[in-house]
Every structure is written in C-alpha cells, then in structure tokens.
Amino acid sequence: MNELNFVAQHDDMRLDQMISCVIEAYSRSSARELIKKGLVKVDGKVGKPSTIVAVGQQITAIIPEHQKTSLQPQKIELSVIYEDESLIVIDKPAGLSVHPGPGHPDGTLVNAVMALCPDITGVGEENRPGIVHRLDMDTSGVIVVAKDDRSHRALSDQFKNRTVTKKxxxxxxxxxxxxxxxxxxxxxxxxxxxxxxxxxxxxxxxxxxxxxxxxxxxxxxxxxxxxxxxxxxxxxxxxxxxxxx
The missing domain is CATH 3.30.2350.10 (Pseudouridine synthase)
Structure with missing residues (x-):
C-alpha cells in the first residue's frame, strides 16, 4: 500500500472526480471503488464518492500496489528496421499497443519483442521491459526498444531531455x-x-x-x-x- 497526501486545489468538486484528476491511472469508476473501500479520507474522515471537496482540504488516499503482471513472449509479426546488441528499432503498425494495459493484457509490442529478444525481460520497468517511449495504439511509427540496462538508461535520458526529435x-x-x-x-x-x-x-x-x-x-x-x-x-x-x- 502507498499513501498519497495532497491539498485540494479546486472548489465544489466531487471526491471521486478529484481523485481521478490527481491520479492519472484512475478512472472515475476506479476512484469510486477506492473511496467505497474506505481508503480515501477528507480532513481525516472517510469520504464518500459524492463528498464535495473544498479548496484547502487535506486528502489522504491509500493506493493499493498493482498486482504484478505475468508477461509472456508471443510470436507476433513485427517489421524490424534496425537491430544491434544494444537496441532494436521497430515500425509499429496502427492498432498494436506498445505495452499491456487495461483492455489489452497481452498481444502487445512488448510481448512480441520478448519473443524476439528473450534477454530483454529484466530491462527497465517490469511490465514494459525495454520501453523508453511510446506511441498511441492507433498511431503507426518508429519505436526504439533498449536491449540492456545501459542502453535503457541512455535512451531514457535522451527522451527525457528531449534531445530526440519526434516527427x-x-x-x-x-x-x-x-x-x-x-x-x-x-x-x-x-x-x-x-x-x-x-x-x-x-x-x-x-x-x-x-x-x-x-x-x-x-x-x-x-x-x-x-x-x-x-x-x-x-x-x-x-x-x-x-x-x-
């Protein structure tokens, strides 16, 4: 469990709406479920989804840790533009998700890359090994995937510092x-x-x-x-x- 504390910045907003605004990973419905479990307090008191929050009130939310995903390699045809010992560059088609998420737990680019590069499993984040940037599911384009920790750090820094030009x-x-x-x-x-x-x-x-x-x-x-x-x-x-x- 992780505890999140913040001060409300908006007046006359429902508690479930505020939680979903502050925590991007939570939709309105998932925020509502969190509140119903008694995991969100307003000024120390357990709130309801419909609780109206005012500016300055202290919000405390207990966020359950996400269950670990069990990623599996899947043979999915990919167009590889370039590959060496450090990275692999893929032409991602529209309709293919980069990594697992709500609604698409598998059948993603990550699953396909794991089949091509078995050693990539422990590189970077657990549920998105090798991934240093992303494209929307409905967007086609070039994806660069790191094959080792050193490359992952270097590429991540380049994208973070915006030294990579995206067109x-x-x-x-x-x-x-x-x-x-x-x-x-x-x-x-x-x-x-x-x-x-x-x-x-x-x-x-x-x-x-x-x-x-x-x-x-x-x-x-x-x-x-x-x-x-x-x-x-x-x-x-x-x-x-x-x-x-």
Missing part, C-alpha cells in the same frame, strides 16, 4: 488557417469523459508545432512536431482548432 505525419479534416503555427493549450482528462483527454483549464502545459506539407480540397497533410509529450497530444490539439485527425 509525425497527420492527415486532418479541412484546411488549416495558417500553413505553419504552434498550438498551445493545456491538456488533461476530459471532465465529462474520464477516458478521454481534452484542453482543460488546469491541465498540463502542451505545445504542438505543425507545418502544412500538402493541401487537398478537403484535407491537409501536416508535418507535426510535439514540443511536449502529453497523452494524445496531437489529436487533442488538432481537434481543438477544428481540424481533427
């Missing part, structure tokens, strides 16, 4: 008003649908640069460079300006 290609609905611009808008969980991300007032800072590379009658093809790394950032930002992917 994306996106086909969007309609024509952009500007051929080149930066979309700047904070991103967080959609208060109306906790499974989605959206532009929200108290979200995390996010910036996306785009350039129109080809223009069609009803679509634009963009070269996109995210300046930050928020979940679903490109899709959220482009949708926010009226041109969804």
């Amino acid at each position: 994306y290609v996106a086909l969007v609905d309609g024509n952009m008003d500007q051929k080149k611009a930066i979309i700047d808008g904070p991103i967080g969980r959609d208060p109306h649908d906790r499974k989605k991300m959206a532009i929200v007032e108290n979200g995390r800072d996010a910036k996306t640069e785009y350039t129109v590379t080809e223009r069609f009658a009803q679509f634009d093809c963009l070269g996109v460079k995210p300046k930050t790394g928020r979940t679903h950032q490109i899709r959220v930002h482009l949708c926010s300006v009226g041109h969804p992917v």
Whole structure:
C-alpha cells in the first residue's frame, strides 16, 4: 500500500472526480471503488464518492500496489528496421499497443519483442521491459526498444531531455488557417469523459508545432512536431482548432 497526501486545489468538486484528476491511472469508476473501500479520507474522515471537496482540504488516499503482471513472449509479426546488441528499432503498425494495459493484457509490442529478444525481460520497468517511449495504439511509427540496462538508461535520458526529435505525419479534416503555427493549450482528462483527454483549464502545459506539407480540397497533410509529450497530444490539439485527425 502507498499513501498519497495532497491539498485540494479546486472548489465544489466531487471526491471521486478529484481523485481521478490527481491520479492519472484512475478512472472515475476506479476512484469510486477506492473511496467505497474506505481508503480515501477528507480532513481525516472517510469520504464518500459524492463528498464535495473544498479548496484547502487535506486528502489522504491509500493506493493499493498493482498486482504484478505475468508477461509472456508471443510470436507476433513485427517489421524490424534496425537491430544491434544494444537496441532494436521497430515500425509499429496502427492498432498494436506498445505495452499491456487495461483492455489489452497481452498481444502487445512488448510481448512480441520478448519473443524476439528473450534477454530483454529484466530491462527497465517490469511490465514494459525495454520501453523508453511510446506511441498511441492507433498511431503507426518508429519505436526504439533498449536491449540492456545501459542502453535503457541512455535512451531514457535522451527522451527525457528531449534531445530526440519526434516527427509525425497527420492527415486532418479541412484546411488549416495558417500553413505553419504552434498550438498551445493545456491538456488533461476530459471532465465529462474520464477516458478521454481534452484542453482543460488546469491541465498540463502542451505545445504542438505543425507545418502544412500538402493541401487537398478537403484535407491537409501536416508535418507535426510535439514540443511536449502529453497523452494524445496531437489529436487533442488538432481537434481543438477544428481540424481533427
């Protein structure tokens, strides 16, 4: 069990909503279950999912440790772009999750890489061995996977320090008003649908640069460079300006 303590920063918010906002891994329903088990207190008193929290109140949540996942190698066809003794570079197809998660416990890129590189099991995090960055399930593109601890540390530092340049290609609905611009808008969980991300007032800072590379009658093809790394950032930002992917 892990204990999380924080002070409420918003007025008139339900306790289950606040927990799901603060703990990104928790949806509204999972936050509700946590509260029903008596694991969340407001100013020292056990709260209810419907408890209305005020700014300044002390919230204490006991977070159960996640059960260890039993990852298994799976033979899944992958397109390997490059490989040496330190890393393997894969062309991830759309529709393939990078690592196990809710709704897809197996059949992921990690399971496939474990079959290709058996020694990768103990590299990095337990449920995502070798992974130093990710792509959304519905996004295709290049994934770099570390094959040993030294490479994992070095690659992780490069992505953390943003010395790696990420470039994306996106086909969007309609024509952009500007051929080149930066979309700047904070991103967080959609208060109306906790499974989605959206532009929200108290979200995390996010910036996306785009350039129109080809223009069609009803679509634009963009070269996109995210300046930050928020979940679903490109899709959220482009949708926010009226041109969804």
